[in-house]
Amino acid sequence: MAILRTMPERTYRPFRPHRLRAIAMLFALIGAVWMMLPSVANADVTASEKCTKDATTGCVMVNVFGKDREPVGGVKITLKAPDGASATATSTDKGATSFEATTADAYSVSLDPASLPDEFADAAPADVTVTVQFGATARATFDLTAPAATAPAATSGSTPTAGSNTTKAATSTDSAGTGLSADRVWQQLASGLRFGLMLALASLGANLIYGTTKLSNFAHGEQVTLGAVIAYLFVSIGAPLWLAAILSVAISAATGWLQDVGIWKPLRKRGTPITQVMIVTIGLSIALQFLIQFMVGTGTFQVVSGNPTTWTVGPITMTKISFIAMLISIVALVAVAWFLTRTRLGRATRAVSDNPALASATGINTNGVIRLVWTLSAGLAGLSGLLFALMFGAANWNMGMQMLLLMFAAITLGGLGTANGALVGSLVIGFAVELSSLFLPSDLRYATALFILILALLVRPQGILGLRDRIG
Structure with a gap:
């Protein structure tokens, strides 16, 4: 049944x-x-800046000054990251030299003494440490008329990319260092x-x-x-x-x-x-x-x-x-x-x-x-x-x-x-x-x-x- x-x-x-x-x-x-x-306002980017800061990029602006705070051209500038990656560029007499960095971290900015003009051959500019943040601009200033140069880094408005801690700097010459140490x-x-x-x-x-x-x-x-x-x-x-x-x-x-x-x-x-x-x-x-x-x-x-x-x-x-x-x-x-x-x-x-x-x-x-x-x-x-x-x-x-x-x-x-x-x-x-x-x-x-x-x-x-x- x-x-x-x-x-x-x-x-x-x-x-x-x-x-x-x-x-x-x-x-x-x-x-x-x-x-x-x-309210949150987006930071303005002036047309004179070569670097475009955004959610994955931070900028480093480097000024090399001589007498009367006039920009000095022809100086080789190196931006170096903690992991060894580096980028180089040459300063101009028209203003600051820009770098792009794809990681928020501490960078070292240095000048090549061999590239200094003859009138500043005896200058001893010290390396400057800047802290890069995404969406922000850090600035470093070198005064060749002083025995040593120091400058603070200035930042404004940044953003993280999750997990992006690998440092890579790039300029128009794009000479990224890849040495292993x-x-x-x-x-x-x-x-x-x-x-x-x-x-x-x-x-x-x-x-x-x-x-x-x-x-x-x-x-x-x-x-x-x-x-x-x-x-x-x-x-x-x-x-x-x-x-x-x-x-x-x-x-x-x-x-x-x-x-x-x-x-x-x-x-x-x-x-x-x-x-x-x-x-x-x-x-x-x-x-x-x-x-x-x-x-x-x-x-x-x-x-x-x-x-x-x-x-x-x-x-x-x-x-x-x-x-x-x-x-x-x-x-x-x-x-x-x-x-x-x-x-x-x-x-x-x-x-x-x-x-x-x-x-x-x-x-x-x-x-x-x-x-x-x-x-x-x-x-x-x-x-x-x-x-x-x-x-x-x-x-x-x-x-x-x-x-x-x-x-x-x-x-x-x-x-x-x-x-x-x-x-x-x-x-x-x-x-x-x-x-x-x-x-x-x-x-x-x-x-x-x-x-x-x-x-x-x-x-x-x-x-x-x-x-x-x-x-x-």
Whole structure:
């Protein structure tokens, strides 16, 4: 006898008021940030400048003066980067000599004594160190009538390109140095560690989200940008940097909590397939991109204005904020590792990541754990964006989108859903991006990282620290 089963009538739950309140709070928070943001004007570029500063280029203007502050022509000028790359140009008697640099870092400007005019043959101009920022102009001045020349670098309005720490200077003569030395290797290793740690902060949260929900969040890049935007807001109204940083991370974390209350939890309760939820994240990413662009414009904004100082440790020279940002990144990563391994809530998070159904059966509040993960990941992304903006001098509206591909590459390489995998994958990507410039043009640095990702996955499809899936 056939057994007949009747399908239960589907009931639809009304949209609860607290969800409407959460969505309203999210848009109110975004609106408050928008209303408080000052207008951002793009820096003007005069027609007399040969260098065009933009989101990926910084300018160095060098003046060589003689008697009565008149420009001196025929002097060979060399712009040298910390990794050994260099460019040369010849000064003219019509004004400053311009250079283009594709990395925000400290550069050394020097004159060739053999090229000095006879009347200044006894001059001893000292090398000048300038700090280049994207979208800005740094200036160096040499006075040949003085025994030694020193000049500060002036900068204005810059923007970062995620991960672009490989230095390459170019002029009309385009004589980039490609020599390989131990000092240059150490410099690139330090730059790789710096970029890898910054990328790990952003990737860790996205990997925790994937581990607990199996969702690839395409809006995670905008959470990175949001951290820089909020910090810029509070600094621009007079708040000290330390307070702006705390508020930036706290508000970024709050947006993650609001998103889960208003968007992700309702979709989970309705059993929305993961593919549709991923499409929602893509739509959210696009909406947030253009909302941020509408708020701050297409130009660049500096979180902290002024000329950053540089520190030298052995053969490594980086900006002071780069060293501080690396230290903060290490502390944050260690704190997250301690939370996941040493606290009861952290162990519950790992249990939900391993098997949500089993974790729920043992009494763990899976929805509460997932909400905590969204909050934590948004806070880490905001911290990463803030540190990126400080390290590179400034930020722009699509900074997070530029990082998103590298974040996914780091997560996949390290192992999907594993916190340690995000760290390992990010460090591998960071070192690959920077060390590749020792042998290849800097334009291929990202291609090299993705090529390593493909090779690693061919050998170990589950990633470096991922677990092999059981089939059958």
